[in-house]
Amino acid sequence: MSLNKLSKDFFLRDARHVAKELLGKILVRKLGRKILMSKIVETEAYFDENDPGSRARQTGDLRKTMLMSAGTILVYGVHNNWLVNFVTNKEGKAEAVLLRALEPLNFNSNCSGPGLLTKAIQINKNFHKKSIFNQRDLWIRNNEKEDKFEIFSTNRIGLRKDLPKKLRFYIKNNKFVSKK
DNA sequence: CATATGATGGACT
């Protein structure tokens, strides 16, 4: 039992808060004998049906998954890429945080983009609807020797319709953040 | 089944 692993309480808050707090945390991916570790450097928050950019407005499986309990992994495909999200807040609240970029710590792959990072650490639909808390080969932990960093926020990327809010968060001056 | 649509990424201006 690692005390370092993020608990359910961490995800039991609103998506905006969780998106910010996830920055600097360590994502661990076990692939056979290899353990790939990376730092989360960029995220986006998505809300319920009042969010014009959110898939929660749809009526299908995406919305259903966002309503599930905090810490549920949500994977969905767009433009030939897998995008990975973590469901946040209380069950029945459609909220999620999208992982947009990682800083590889002990491997060398381009993780600067939501589609690229899933390719790099081999996340696919197999993880969809699973809980992040009981995966043997994927988890998130605190980074106890993390340096202080500044958080920057912008509007979300690639949306047809976005909210007039800044819901994309990233670590300032980190070169692994996607786009400019 | 058919068709539309991107929470993309890479190439290019």
Added chain:
DNA sequence: GTCCATCATATGG
């Protein structure tokens, strides 16, 4: 900034 290949999904019949 713009263009567009490409395909997993959503949705309608």
